[in-house]
Amino acid sequence: MSQFVQVALPLPIFKNFTYSVPDNFADAAHIGVRVTVPFGKRTMTGVIVDEVNETTLQGVKPISDVLDAEPLFSDEMLRFADWMSEYYVAPVGETLRSMLPQGMSPESSQRVMLAHNGVVEEIPELRRVAPRQAAILTALSDHPKGVTVAFLKKKVGAENLYSQLVALEEKGLIERSTTEGRESKPKKVNAVRINPTLLNDEEALHTLFDQLDANAPKQASVMLFLYTQAERSGNEYLPNAHVAASAKAPASALAALVEKGALEQTQIEQSREEILEDREDEPEHEALTDSQADIVPNQDQANAIAAITGAMDAGAFKSFLLHGVTGSGKTQVYIEAIRHAVERGKRAIMLVPEIALTIQLVERFKRAFGERVTVLHSRMSEGERYDSWLRAMRGGCDVVIGPRSALFAPVRDLGIVIVDEEHEASYKQYDAQPRYNARDAAIVRAQLSGAVAVLGSATPSIESYFNALREKYHLLNLPERVDNAREPRMVIVDTVTARKQNLMRGSLSVRLIADIRAKLEKKEGVILFQNRRGFATRLECSACAHSPMCPNCAVTLTYHKPITSLRCHYCGYTRKAETSCTVCGNHDLRQPGVGTQKVEEELAAQLPEAKVLRMDLDTTARKGAHRQILTAFAKGEVDILLGTQMVAKGLDFSRVSLVGVVSADTQLLLPDFRASERTFQLITQVAGRAGRRGGMEGEVVVQTAHPEHPAIQAAFAKNYRMMYNDELYNRQALFYPPFSRFIVIEVKSEDQKEAEQHAKLFRGLLPAKHPALDIIGPTQALIWKLKNAYRYQIIVKNNKTTDPGGRQFHQIFSKAYEKYREDHGKQSVQIIVDVDAQGMG
Numbered sequence: 038m039s040q041f042v043q044v045a046l047p048l049p050i051f052k053n054f055t056y057s058v059p060d061n062f063a064d065a066a067h068i069g070v071r072v073t074v075p076f077g078k079r080t081m082t083g084v085i086v087d088e089v090n091e092t093t094l095q096g097v098k099p100i101s102d103v104l105d106a107e108p109l110f111s112d113e114m115l116r117f118a119d120w121m122s123e124y125y126v127a128p129v130g131e132t133l134r135s136m137l138p139q140g141m142s143p144e145s146s147q148r149v150m151l152a153h154n155g156v157v158e159e160i161p162e163l164r165r166v167a168p169r170q171a172a173i174l175t176a177l178s179d180h181p182k183g184v185t186v187a188f189l190k191k192k193v194g195a196e197n198l199y200s201q202l203v204a205l206e207e208k209g210l211i212e213r214s215t216t217e218g219r220e221s222k223p224k225k226v227n228a229v230r231i232n233p234t235l236l237n238d239e240e241a242l243h244t245l246f247d248q249l250d251a252n253a254p255k256q257a258s259v260m261l262f263l264y265t266q267a268e269r270s271g272n273e274y275l276p277n278a279h280v281a282a283s284a285k286a287p288a289s290a291l292a293a294l295v296e297k298g299a300l301e302q303t304q305i306e307q308s309r310e311e312i313l314e315d316r317e318d319e320p321e322h323e324a325l326t327d328s329q330a331d332i333v334p335n336q337d338q339a340n341a342i343a344a345i346t347g348a349m350d351a352g353a354f355k356s357f358l359l360h361g362v363t364g365s366g367k368t369q370v371y372i373e374a375i376r377h378a379v380e381r382g383k384r385a386i387m388l389v390p391e392i393a394l395t396i397q398l399v400e401r402f403k404r405a406f407g408e409r410v411t412v413l414h415s416r417m418s419e420g421e422r423y424d425s426w427l428r429a430m431r432g433g434c435d436v437v438i439g440p441r442s443a444l445f446a447p448v449r450d451l452g453i454v455i456v457d458e459e460h461e462a463s464y465k466q467y468d469a470q471p472r473y474n475a476r477d478a479a480i481v482r483a484q485l486s487g488a489v490a491v492l493g494s495a496t497p498s499i500e501s502y503f504n505a506l507r508e509k510y511h512l513l514n515l516p517e518r519v520d521n522a523r524e525p526r527m528v529i530v531d532t533v534t535a536r537k538q539n540l541m542r543g544s545l546s547v548r549l550i551a552d553i554r555a556k557l558e559k560k561e562g563v564i565l566f567q568n569r570r571g572f573a574t575r576l577e578c579s580a581c582a583h584s585p586m587c588p589n590c591a592v593t594l595t596y597h598k599p600i601t602s603l604r605c606h607y608c609g610y611t612r613k614a615e616t617s618c619t620v621c622g623n624h625d626l627r628q629p630g631v632g633t634q635k636v637e638e639e640l641a642a643q644l645p646e647a648k649v650l651r652m653d654l655d656t657t658a659r660k661g662a663h664r665q666i667l668t669a670f671a672k673g674e675v676d677i678l679l680g681t682q683m684v685a686k687g688l689d690f691s692r693v694s695l696v697g698v699v700s701a702d703t704q705l706l707l708p709d710f711r712a713s714e715r716t717f718q719l720i721t722q723v724a725g726r727a728g729r730r731g732g733m734e735g736e737v738v739v740q741t742a743h744p745e746h747p748a749i750q751a752a753f754a755k756n757y758r759m760m761y762n763d764e765l766y767n768r769q770a771l772f773y774p775p776f777s778r779f780i781v782i783e784v785k786s787e788d789q790k791e792a793e794q795h796a797k798l799f800r801g802l803l804p805a806k807h808p809a810l811d812i813i814g815p816t817q818a819l820i821w822k823l824k825n826a827y828r829y830q831i832i833v834k835n836n837k838t839t840d841p842g843g844r845q846f847h848q849i850f851s852k853a854y855e856k857y858r859e860d861h862g863k864q865s866v867q868i869i870v871d872v873d874a875q876g877m878g
Contacts, residue, residue, distance in 0.1 A: 069108025361515025363725020383452025574630025
């Protein structure tokens with residue numbers, strides 16, 4: 038073991054720190070483990086990223102403690118973090134922190150307690166071989182409900198206990214949990230099995246069954262279920278909840294059998310994910326999967342599967358772009374490719390853009406791969422995420438499914454990484470370091486693992502299709518829908534003309550209303566898409582045109598009608614809506630613009646018989662809401678699913694025959710160089726939800742005030758190359774991606790003058806001219822005030838030809854940033870860099 042280690046700390050500093058390794062940690066301080074270290078007057082948690090035999094530094098401090106019994110980061114994941122750090126110009130310590138699930142912070146969130154009463158008997162022996170561990174157990178014996186680590190430190194009189202706690206936990210002598218009650222290990226639940234003595238006594242068993250059949254049928258159901266399970270897979274303990282649900286019996290039936298001695302009860306470890314899996318027995322599981330039976334691959338699918346599996350068999354990295362029209366069976370290609378990987382002893386990561394999509398995909402993947410599927414996403418509790426992460430690390434699953442952060446799952450023997458709907462902007466992280474794009478990072482993760490990467494979409498991003506045409510990716514095409522399903526028929530409604538002819542009812546055209554009514558009569562499903570939540574975009578005074586603004590952001594407040602509130606969708610500021618203008622006192626306040634709430638109200642007025650469910654951030658905030666909404670729609674309990682772009686992404690329901698786009702102009706008119714591309718993608722994607730099964734004709738009604746716009750026309754023609762060629766011409770003329778790397782450097786402060794001054798200072802530290810960089814600004818951001826901070830931006834177009842990997846930009850920015858910190862840095866000013874930014878918001 039080396040005398041010194043390099044530790045990456047979660048600080049906005051582009052360097053690692055050297056610490057010495059005390060003898061008592063010599064066997065534990067490995068690369069990839071977390072350690073606590075002194076940093077100034079505080080203690081911080083970092084990751085050992087390198088070992089050093091000697092150093093010229095003076096006064097090197099020792100590490101304080103080792104937090105992990107085994108490395109959390111493999112060599113492969115550390116190399117991945119290094120790439121992320123360099124490409125996205127993010128300190129490696131902050132990058133590594135982002136790769137771990139929440140709930141893995143050390144002592145501040147943990148409680149410790151004895152595992153069982155018999156632990157006390159171990160203390161005398163431990164005093165001889167491990168006195169510190171004995172002292173911990175002695176302290177815990179006085180507190181049967183457990184104590185915090187901070188309290189334990191004071192009680193034992195030692196600052197660093199973490200490695201001792203890890204050792205005690207491995208011996209089964211203590212248990213650790215978070216202060217919120219979410220255990221940082223698999224959850225313990227009550228479980229039962231048939232008393233082995235009874236099971237081996239056939240005569241007694243038959244006698245018991247006869248008695249229960251006559252007097253306690255629910256208890257008989259429990260015994261029959263457990264007996265069947267014992268015959269099939271051994272007399273193992275099964276969770277009480279699972280047994281009760283499977284036997285359709287109350288918990289009291291199990292308790293009575295335990296009381297009679299027919300069952301034995303204990304506690305077993307069960308991950309929170311397994312608890313969630315038990316819900317698949319519910320009817321909603323069938324509802325969500327009834328339209329998704331596995332399909333025998335057609336010739337195009339078979340060709341794609343053969344290309345991907347052939348690359349896996351070759352054992353070398355290869356990347357694919359799977360371009361398939363909506364409903365072409367891309368998911369089946371994914372399943373067959375992953376099946377091949379699993380058969381070869383490899384594992385898979387499957388990324389999806391939305392949590393809502395995870396629900397349907399997980400159900401389908403579990404039918405294909407059983408319980409060897411795990412899920413990671415932000416709506417899970419800390420404990421659930423921890424369990425899934427740990428399960429992936431220990432090889433307990435073959436497939437990890439989730440949004441962008443699932444890319445960091447510690448999957449060993451990775452064989453394939455798939456990014457479904459790769460064009461989606463939600464793969465880009467905006468609000469924290471590293472500001473990565475999971476689509477692009479997935480390619481690198483696969484490359485470092487020697488795995489295959491597959492990007493899939495009906496509407497690929499301009500960048501990905503550009504790469505495919507230049508053979509950086511291998512292009513695979515699925516040009517036809519499966520199951521003899523036809524492409525939906527699209528109708529464009531010119532809302533300007535319709536309004537002049539009195540053919541609009543609020544935001545809904547007479548044509549769309551009539552089509553919805555016809556589908557309702559046939560008991561077919563309808564999806565309506567409006568990419569703006571709330572009731573109205575704002576309140577507006579009819580006399581002076583004043584609109585209430587957010588006090589923290591340079592945006593108008595969105596009007597939400599049910600609770601008559603004004604809300605900022607950027608910072609969350611909310612207040613009661615005024616009844617008169619705060620400027621002139623006028624009581625006539627208009628509600629211009631249309632959100633999902635207003636569309637919902639208009640539907641109720643025009644189609645009172647229709648059952649409508651709204652799916653947006655307001656209705657899906659609570660846990661489980663996605664599943665409940667989708668299940669109700671799948672079962673036919675709801676006629677119309679109305680939502681924001683959540684409903685445009687990959688949902689697959691056999692009953693949907695009509696899709697309506699309330700306004701195709703919401704995205705189109707944004708001051709964003711990607712606006713046309715995204716409009717085409719949204720229309721095409723949401724249109725693809727209609728008529729996905731043979732025998733049902735799908736129809737799409739698109740309402741727009743700009744029917745002649747190239748993006749609208751390309752969507753109407755169902756012609757991706759038409760949109761691509763038009764966009765590529767414009768992008769090349771203006772040197773936008775894919776020809777450049779679009780980078781936004783943001784300078785912000787709560788003082789406007791300070792923000793502007795420091796933006797100019799930072800621009801002065803960048804080169805006036807550079808062959809690889811086209812630098813513009815600084816200028817005020819489009820939303821120049823956000824969350825009470827004033828924002829200025831420097832735009833950099835980084836030439837991909839002269840700087841292919843972005844290293845020149847990284848070096849220039851890092852040098853300027855360090856110089857800025859030394860000469861001008863202030864805590865009140867933030868410098869943020871966003872490489873491959875999605876826009877200039």
